[in-house]
Amino acid sequence: MANKGGEQPGREAWRLMAELMFSPQTQDRFHDACAAVDLSPPQLKALVSLEPGQAVAMSVLAKAWRCDASWVTGIVDGLEQQGFVRRRTPDADRRVKVVEITKVGEKAKAKVLDRLYEPPPSIAKLDDEEQRVLRDLIRKVREVP
Amino acid sequence: MANKGGEQPGREAWRLMAELMFSPQTQDRFHDACAAVDLSPPQLKALVSLEPGQAVAMSVLAKAWRCDASWVTGIVDGLEQQGFVRRRTPDADRRVKVVEITKVGEKAKAKVLDRLYEPPPSIAKLDDEEQRVLRDLIRKVREVP
């Protein structure tokens, strides 16, 4: 889509980013990543949201993923079958089950992110200095405080 | 996610953009936009992909949307029921049906894009000049040749 008359710079930047991110090419890459580790799209999203060494309760995952607890059960079942995650029951409260990513899961996640975070070829239209400026600006938007 | 050791600037920029775009907040805004015009997520995606004055055949939509023709039928049915699109059969070939967005559909699309293209509040961490630089860099990435 071309430029819109009177569009504010910040708004246009956001629009162009959205168009990049939701392009068919980007979606294709997501599906390729799924195929590479033999996971469905929702399973893949779940896997990449898990951090090594952080055992997190199913109920917490349901909130983080904005889905029902029953859906978490199914997703974790699938990841567990592939050996990507492990369920544990903490002694403190035997009702809850915590999920943690395994070494195998970490490898799969790395493989996936290697693909997903690879910028599109058109990034090369920016020289090194421009890429650094772009990075710094987005870093600033992302800053915590 | 924080910075990764040795990550190339272009790659980090892309990663940070992806994290912004696929954040739960951004997804929430998409669902809000759906509710605002009473459309399901796939119907909304379909609507925003239609340009005023461009009557396009169902088969072409199927390719553009990367889905089966039968799915296009259902989506267009839904949009037509709300008066957002219109089907026409060109005299040249009475097998095909072309879809075009209506005035009502254009209004709904504008309402949706007004929400979707609104940058997140954190864009204000950049001053006006920085926002222009960001916009120009992403424009450059998006340039056609």
Add this chain to the structure above:
DNA sequence: TATTGTTATACTCTATAACTATA
């Protein structure tokens, strides 16, 4: 009794196959 997770069930999204109309 209240809470965590699972199972059973139903509803939405999407594809494949069979069908109708036109070319």
Add this chain to the structure above:
DNA sequence: TATAGTTATAGAGTATAACAATA
């Protein structure tokens, strides 16, 4: 016969409701 679109049907993805175990 081949092609565009629709209908019928089946398979994923996701939610709600009923249930079991623990607190």
